[in-house]
Amino acid sequence: MRSVAVLVCLSVLFLVGCASTGTGTQSTTRETFNQTPIDGYIPCAAIQRRTQPITCLVLHHTATALPSAMQTLQGKTSSHRVGIHYLVSDEPKPRVFRMAHECFATSHAGKSQWKDYNGLNQYSVGIEIVNLDGNVHAYPPAQIAAIIRLCQDIIRRNNINPVNVVAHSDIAVGRKVDPGSLFPWAQLAAAGVGAWPDASEVSRCTQLYQRGLPTTAQIKLMLKTYGYGFDDNSDANLKLAIEAFQRHFRGRKADGVIDVETIAILAALNSKYNGVNPPTPNLATSPAVKK
Ligand SMILES: [Zn+2]
Numbered sequence: 116m117r118s119v120a121v122l123v124c125l126s127v128l129f130l131v132g133c134a135s136t137g138t139g140t141q142s143t144t145r146e147t148f149n150q151t152p153i154d155g156y157i158p159c160a161a162i163q164r165r166t167q168p169i170t171c172l173v174l175h176h177t178a179t180a181l182p183s184a185m186q187t188l189q190g191k192t193s194s195h196r197v198g199i200h201y202l203v204s205d206e207p208k209p210r211v212f213r214m215a216h217e218c219f220a221t222s223h224a225g226k227s228q229w230k231d232y233n234g235l236n237q238y239s240v241g242i243e244i245v246n247l248d249g250n251v252h253a254y255p256p257a258q259i260a261a262i263i264r265l266c267q268d269i270i271r272r273n274n275i276n277p278v279n280v281v282a283h284s285d286i287a288v289g290r291k292v293d294p295g296s297l298f299p300w301a302q303l304a305a306a307g308v309g310a311w312p313d314a315s316e317v318s319r320c321t322q323l324y325q326r327g328l329p330t331t332a333q334i335k336l337m338l339k340t341y342g343y344g345f346d347d348n349s350d351a352n353l354k355l356a357i358e359a360f361q362r363h364f365r366g367r368k369a370d371g372v373i374d375v376e377t378i379a380i381l382a383a384l385n386s387k388y389n390g391v392n393p394p395t396p397n398l399a400t401s402p403a404v405k406k
Pocket residue numbers: 174175176223283291293
């Protein structure tokens with residue numbers, strides 16, 4: 116059955132590729148793939164047979180301008196074979212390019228982990244967003260609008276859990292920093308794309324942890340419960356995981372330093388999405404005791 120499915124995918128890929136006349140950088144034609152307006156089809160060679168169901172959506176920034184990103188993401192460079200399902204440009208009227216059918220896995224995540232998923236290529240759909248560095252350059256509103264439309268469609272069709280809409284930096288802790296601290300995750304969540312904590316729960320947890328933070332062991336468990344994969348034998352790795360978390364949920368200060376606000380956000384997320392009660396404060400770490 117699997118080989119039949121792959122054959123069907125190949126056929127679809129071929130047919131759509133043929134149907135999208137004039138695709139590529141000069142394309143102005145629009146096709147609609149499910150509910151997603153697609154502006155062009157550029158085939159990516161770095162695809163593999165998908166062996167796992169789609170459970171995650173991974174967002175990236177390209178770190179290069181559009182022409183270079185388009186070239187690289189076609190996956191033809193033997194020393195750096197990367198790929199992606201979708202590429203969103205940074206033009207005044209952003210274009211969405213489809214590069215691989217979702218029924219294939221593509222090489223965009225590298226060594227990665229989220230929850231029990233190891234190697235996210237097989238579990239995910241990937242979107243590359245043109246931005247030289249999302250930790251430095253803001254994402255234009257028109258580009259964000261295009262990303263939201265695309266994500267909404269992918270999430271709806273694949274029934275992706277909000278917690279599993281992740282940054283590359285979430286799933287490759289200490290190795291990747293994209294799409295960066297300026298990526299507007301709160302805005303996406305307000306449009307039904309990805310997770311975000313409830314303000315009232317963050318406020319409640321802030322009050323709780325002003326009395327004292329949870330223990331380091333509890334904080335590691337909180338991060339892992341939410342999804343972060345890291346070797347918890349070292350404090351340096353914990354700092355990197357905290358930094359990745361902050362980059363997603365508190366981008367204005369992603370320094371890897373554990374503080375009340377960060378832990379309150381993490382607790383509120385686990386409470387909302389995992390049904391886990393916030394751990395009790397460790398009074399030995401309270402600011403009053405520390406000083
Ligand atoms: Zn990336």
